[in-house]
Amino acid sequence: MRSTVIFVEKSAPATITELHDILSNDLISVKEKWSFEFKTFRLTVKNLPPESPRLMHSITFSHRDNKSVIVKNKSAIVTSAMPGSIPAALTLNGCSSASCESFDHLLTSKLSNLWTQRQTIKGDFGSTYQTSELTIRATNVFSYGGFKGLLIELECEEQIPDSEFDQRINRIRNYLRDMSIEDYKICSDIMDPQRRNFLCDLAQQYVKVLEL
Amino acid sequence: MSQRSPSDADVGVPSSRDEFNFQHVPAQALDAVRMRFAQLTHSLAKLKDEMSRADLPQWYSLQAQVSVILTQLQSVTTTIHHFEELLDSTVVYPLANFPTTAHEGLLTTLLRKKNIPETDAWINDAKETVGIDLNTTSPEDVNKLLKSDEQVTKWALGFLKEEHSNYAFQGLHTAQELSNSPQLANYDEYRPSTGKNVPKKPFDVDTVLKVVHQGPA
Amino acid sequence: MVLQLSLVSAIDDESYDLCTSTLCNLSGNPPVLFSHFTAMLKPNPTFDIEQTNSKNQLIEQNRLKLCKEVPLDQLEPDGSKRDYEMLKNYQDDKLDGFNLQVVEDMLHGSTDLDRMDVDEAKSDDSWILSIADIPAAGSNRKVSTQSITENTILSSGGSSPSIIAFLSEFGYVPDYQFLTLGVKFNMNHSVYLELSKVWLIQGGESKQITKGGFLVKAFVNVTKGTDIKSINHGTNALLNLQKELSGYIDLTIPDRKSMDSRLENLSDI
Numbered sequence: 126m127r128s129t130v131i132f133v134e135k136s137a138p139a140t141i142t143e144l145h146d147i148l149s150n151d152l153i154s155v156k157e158k159w160s161f162e163f164k165t166f167r168l169t170v171k172n173l174p175p176e177s178p179r180l181m182h183s184i185t186f187s188h189r190d191n192k193s194v195i196v197k198n199k200s201a202i203v204t205s206a207m208p209g210s211i212p213a214a215l216t217l218n219g220c221s222s223a224s225c226e227s228f229d230h231l232l233t234s235k236l237s238n239l240w241t242q243r244q245t246i247k248g249d250f251g252s253t254y255q256t257s258e259l260t261i262r263a264t265n266v267f268s269y270g271g272f273k274g275l276l277i278e279l280e281c282e283e284q285i286p287d288s289e290f291d292q293r294i295n296r297i298r299n300y301l302r303d304m305s306i307e308d309y310k311i312c313s314d315i316m317d318p319q320r321r322n323f324l325c326d327l328a329q330q331y332v333k334v335l336e337l
Numbered sequence: 338m339s340q341r342s343p344s345d346a347d348v349g350v351p352s353s354r355d356e357f358n359f360q361h362v363p364a365q366a367l368d369a370v371r372m373r374f375a376q377l378t379h380s381l382a383k384l385k386d387e388m389s390r391a392d393l394p395q396w397y398s399l400q401a402q403v404s405v406i407l408t409q410l411q412s413v414t415t416t417i418h419h420f421e422e423l424l425d426s427t428v429v430y431p432l433a434n435f436p437t438t439a440h441e442g443l444l445t446t447l448l449r450k451k452n453i454p455e456t457d458a459w460i461n462d463a464k465e466t467v468g469i470d471l472n473t474t475s476p477e478d479v480n481k482l483l484k485s486d487e488q489v490t491k492w493a494l495g496f497l498k499e500e501h502s503n504y505a506f507q508g509l510h511t512a513q514e515l516s517n518s519p520q521l522a523n524y525d526e527y528r529p530s531t532g533k534n535v536p537k538k539p540f541d542v543d544t545v546l547k548v549v550h551q552g553p554a
Numbered sequence: 555m556v557l558q559l560s561l562v563s564a565i566d567d568e569s570y571d572l573c574t575s576t577l578c579n580l581s582g583n584p585p586v587l588f589s590h591f592t593a594m595l596k597p598n599p600t601f602d603i604e605q606t607n608s609k610n611q612l613i614e615q616n617r618l619k620l621c622k623e624v625p626l627d628q629l630e631p632d633g634s635k636r637d638y639e640m641l642k643n644y645q646d647d648k649l650d651g652f653n654l655q656v657v658e659d660m661l662h663g664s665t666d667l668d669r670m671d672v673d674e675a676k677s678d679d680s681w682i683l684s685i686a687d688i689p690a691a692g693s694n695r696k697v698s699t700q701s702i703t704e705n706t707i708l709s710s711g712g713s714s715p716s717i718i719a720f721l722s723e724f725g726y727v728p729d730y731q732f733l734t735l736g737v738k739f740n741m742n743h744s745v746y747l748e749l750s751k752v753w754l755i756q757g758g759e760s761k762q763i764t765k766g767g768f769l770v771k772a773f774v775n776v777t778k779g780t781d782i783k784s785i786n787h788g789t790n791a792l793l794n795l796q797k798e799l800s801g802y803i804d805l806t807i808p809d810r811k812s813m814d815s816r817l818e819n820l821s822d823i
Contacts, residue, residue, distance in 0.1 A: 168725060171604075215706070
């Protein structure tokens with residue numbers, strides 16, 4: 126499984142419709158609506174060395190069982206607030222009381238002396254397109270009600286060589302060029318090629334393109 | 338029970354009232370003993386009858402009857418004990434106008450002081466069962482044996498009491514009982530058992546909790 | 555936020571057999587063997603952390619609790635022997651037959667290259683992360699009431715995928731660790747009763763802090779802290795159990811200060 130995230134800041138709310146049109150020839154199906162929420166937190170500790178990163182991001186994906194990924198400085202965890210997602214072994218052994226909250230809630234309610242929330246970026250009611258090569262998710266991104274740009278998430282569920290994946294991404298990039306979109310951020314990074322974690326890598330790609 | 342004079346001496350002598358003073362007959366004592374014996378014999382007869390039937394009565398009914406008989410026996414002994422002095426000093430004799438020839442059988446029965454052979458058989462039987470030869474055992478030893486018997490009884494009672502205290506018998510109802518009569522749940526008569534088998538606390542709970550929540554000191 | 559209502563007590567090792575069979579009969583359910591490993595973390599002591607947040611609210615530094623199941627096959631390979639009787643073998647400091655390296659690996663990621671899992675979303679890398687408040691104050695309380703905020707961590711990723719690596723970025727460092735082994739009874743009315751033994755784990759050594767007996771904890775979890783009806787229901791259920799067991803196991807309210815995980819709990823409210 127590989128993924129790439131593209132963020133087009135210089136776009137209009139209608140750009141997503143253009144994208145739909147240009148993808149239409151390749152579409153197998155149009156799938157479910159999706160959304161994400163991207164939050165930035167800042168470490169409030171005063172005596173940190175100047176070079177150490179202070180920002181931490183939490184991204185919640187509606188289309189991935191509402192899982193959230195928290196990323197800070199190339200280190201990430203996948204969390205869930207869905208009661209059904211707690212592994213049975215944890216509940217049966219008395220680790221969990223079988224009710225759980227989001228990591229964001231833990232931060233804002235219990236650890237706000239350490240972490241302060243800075244901004245929230247949301248993508249609501251996005252579209253999902255299925256082509257023979259990729260699953261393409263596109264959504265308009267808003268921050269506090271203001272339009273920020275167009276975000277495109279490309280996912281390939283097949284196990285294919287990296288070169289093949291890059292080719293498929295390039296075909297999408299060519300479509301963007303056809304739409305005269307040249308200026309955008311794109312990220313396909315993998316945090317650690319030895320130990321891949323799809324969701325963590327995807328979150329890191331979101332962070333890279335959305336970090337302002 | 339009728340209120341007629343219980344004195345055995347007036348049997349068959351209706352005309353002798355004027356000459357004989359019945360005031361000294363211990364009527365009250367005799368009647369009390371007689372009544373208690375009547376109850377006891379009735380109970381024993383009933384039990385004997387039930388035991389001889391083809392299907393035995395329920396164990397709890399037997400137990401209830403035995404406990405009634407024991408109470409009645411107790412009552413007989415206390416009554417006899419109560420009137421002991423009076424009855425001991427009372428001597429029975431026939432009046433001169435008693436028709437001795439006509440009622441010889443009755444008279445000998447009434448005046449008999451020895452146990453009837455049946456009673457002797459019972460007593461011997463009981464002695465044999467106990468396993469003590471009274472001819473060879475000294476009274477001290479008999480006393481000792483009685484004492485030890487009492488001790489065993491005492492121990493058994495104490496043991497029963499202790500076992501009883503290990504369980505709670507009251508205030509527990511089955512779901513069916515509760516659904517049949519919901520008022521049972523309204524008042525609480527549950528008493529926890531006062532048994533001695535309670536666990537000891539080998540450590541202080543708060544100290545353990547403190548280590549769990551705050552780490553080793 | 556879960557509200558945990560609880561009462562505690564203790565029993566000695568000798569009473570374990572009778573106690574388990576009593577509770578088994580009382581609950582109508584067989585005991586369930588459980589075991590978990592807990593790592594407590596504290597804020598990085600080199601950090602200068604404010605006691606207030608941006609809204610100037612007082613937020614005291616509190617420990618984080620990481621909790622994870624310990625596979626019982628690590629303790630007893632023979633599945634047929636894995637029942638409540640097994641606990642009788644653990645009366646000492648030593649956790650016989652248990653390799654403490656397993657818990658180290660769970661925290662820091664496996665150091666054994668052969669077992670290093672390259673697959674995505676390692677299934678055995680999930681943890682429960684929670685923060686517990688000090689139990690509510692008040693002299694007329696009948697049970698201990700503690701609110702716990704809980705989150706499920708399913709996996710960790712990144713350049714050094716371990717839960718500890720992430721949390722050190724997050725500002726928390728390991729404080730102390732312990733392992734709990736016990737049996738749980740599902741009593742009626744969603745009351746659970748646990749008999750457990752606890753070992754502190756430090757530098758590859760284990761030390762039992764419940765030596766001579768078992769910690770007894772009866773509790774009810776109320777999912778919503780505002781659900782007064784469920785709280786009352788849970789409280790009554792606990793009090794009924796307390797009454798039922800009175801004279802045998804005397805369940806009492808623990809000292810709230812002993813259940814305080816805050817770092818500087820000198821200034822109690």
